[in-house]
Amino acid sequence: MTADSPLDATQLRAYFALMEVAGLLKHAVEQQLREAGDLSFVQFQLLARLGLNSATGSERMTDLADGVVYSRSGLTYQAGLLEKAGLVTRSPSADDDRGVTVTITDAGRTRLETVLPGHTEVISHQLFEPLTSADASALADLLAPVRDHMRAAPPRSAAPRRRRAGAE
Amino acid sequence: MTADSPLDATQLRAYFALMEVAGLLKHAVEQQLREAGDLSFVQFQLLARLGLNSATGSERMTDLADGVVYSRSGLTYQAGLLEKAGLVTRSPSADDDRGVTVTITDAGRTRLETVLPGHTEVISHQLFEPLTSADASALADLLAPVRDHMRAAPPRSAAPRRRRAGAE
DNA sequence: TATTGTTATACTCTATAACTATA
DNA sequence: TATAGTTATAGAGTATAACAATA
Numbered sequence: 001m002t003a004d005s006p007l008d009a010t011q012l013r014a015y016f017a018l019m020e021v022a023g024l025l026k027h028a029v030e031q032q033l034r035e036a037g038d039l040s041f042v043q044f045q046l047l048a049r050l051g052l053n054s055a056t057g058s059e060r061m062t063d064l065a066d067g068v069v070y071s072r073s074g075l076t077y078q079a080g081l082l083e084k085a086g087l088v089t090r091s092p093s094a095d096d097d098r099g100v101t102v103t104i105t106d107a108g109r110t111r112l113e114t115v116l117p118g119h120t121e122v123i124s125h126q127l128f129e130p131l132t133s134a135d136a137s138a139l140a141d142l143l144a145p146v147r148d149h150m151r152a153a154p155p156r157s158a159a160p161r162r163r164r165a166g167a168e
Numbered sequence: 169m170t171a172d173s174p175l176d177a178t179q180l181r182a183y184f185a186l187m188e189v190a191g192l193l194k195h196a197v198e199q200q201l202r203e204a205g206d207l208s209f210v211q212f213q214l215l216a217r218l219g220l221n222s223a224t225g226s227e228r229m230t231d232l233a234d235g236v237v238y239s240r241s242g243l244t245y246q247a248g249l250l251e252k253a254g255l256v257t258r259s260p261s262a263d264d265d266r267g268v269t270v271t272i273t274d275a276g277r278t279r280l281e282t283v284l285p286g287h288t289e290v291i292s293h294q295l296f297e298p299l300t301s302a303d304a305s306a307l308a309d310l311l312a313p314v315r316d317h318m319r320a321a322p323p324r325s326a327a328p329r330r331r332r333a334g335a336e
Numbered sequence: 337t338a339t340t341g342t343t344a345t346a347c348t349c350t351a352t353a354a355c356t357a358t359a
Numbered sequence: 360t361a362t363a364g365t366t367a368t369a370g371a372g373t374a375t376a377a378c379a380a381t382a
Contacts, residue, residue, distance in 0.1 A: 007288045010305045015291055017311035022190030024318040074373055098340040098381045120175045123183050130313040137178045142307050143185035145298040150192040242350055266358045266363040
């Protein structure tokens with residue numbers, strides 16, 4: 001509405017480098033995931049979240065959607081694919097009969113383990129080879145507040161109906 | 169084949185943060201570009217490259233493909249869209265009759281100017297608001313070598329026929 | 337009435353392979 | 360023979376809107 005802070009040269013460099021690095025990395029990773037385990041990046045993210053981040057191996061659709069940026073219909077689509085492949089199951093949530101709980105299966109965990117070594121290898125090579133461990137640490141520290149800032153003001157299409165305001 | 173350097177916790181943090189930040193930022197930017205000027209991110213990249221990075225406003229298809237990660241057919245598709253919209257022209261290259269030179273039109277430059285302020289505003293807000301200018305500088309410095317490293321060993325699908333080896 | 341999730345549908349983007357033409 | 364670009368085609372992913380069911 002006021003001035004538009006037209007980005008100085010350094011900011012431009014950072015922006016373009018960020019987008020290019022992320023794009024190339026995602027591309028490399030998707031190729032590996034597809035070849036090693038016939039998974040798209042999003043499918044991997046969903047499995048990883050269920051299999052690694054969740055103690056129970058289960059999460060509700062809504063919580064997955066919040067984590068994976070999607071539209072709800074997109075998540076339904078991907079969850080359907082994963083279920084068809086036998087990597088997750090979907091069942092009514094215990095506490096809320098509207099909810100659907102997604103649970104990773106043994107086959108899902110196996111698939112994850114199949115894919116994981118190659119995945120980390122790609123990341124080590126492509127992303128971290130030119131970085132010291134101090135660099136990696138600095139990178140994480142720089143990006144963490146940005147991520148939090150972006151999560152806080154979500155212009156994501158995953159929230160067309162607007163999530164409940166205050167709660168977290 | 170041997171050990172797979174399984175990524176320490178810091179590297180994982182950095183990797184996930186990078187992917188999430190880039191994903192959210194791209195999403196926000198795409199929305200802005202679509203609304204402000206009916207452009208996809210790639211179309212914007214192509215126009216920006218022609219209109220801002222190139223002195224003449226022209227580049228060959230191959231060089232554009234190298235810069236924009238795509239498969240050649242994808243680039244042909246996007247260039248076709250831009251041409252249909254009157255934002256670029258395509259003509260046979262002067263020096264190499266196999267080549268096609270893409271040139272941004274006045275309408276293309278106008279479109280670029282239409283979109284640019286909002287674009288930079290989104291980036292300022294989403295990416296740089298939580299960062300000091302020293303942070304931005306550090307980020308650029310961290311990512312530049314990674315980008316160069318990734319460019320050097322291109323697992324991009326843009327090179328199915330393998331580019332000429334040494335030349336650059 | 338608000339929220340959860342699904343469905344139907346349409347569209348954009350990307351990739352593969354076959355093809356033409358020039359170097 | 361190798362490179363530049365196009366075409367045809369097919370598939371994956373995403374978004375929108377309408378819908379059903381529960382809170």
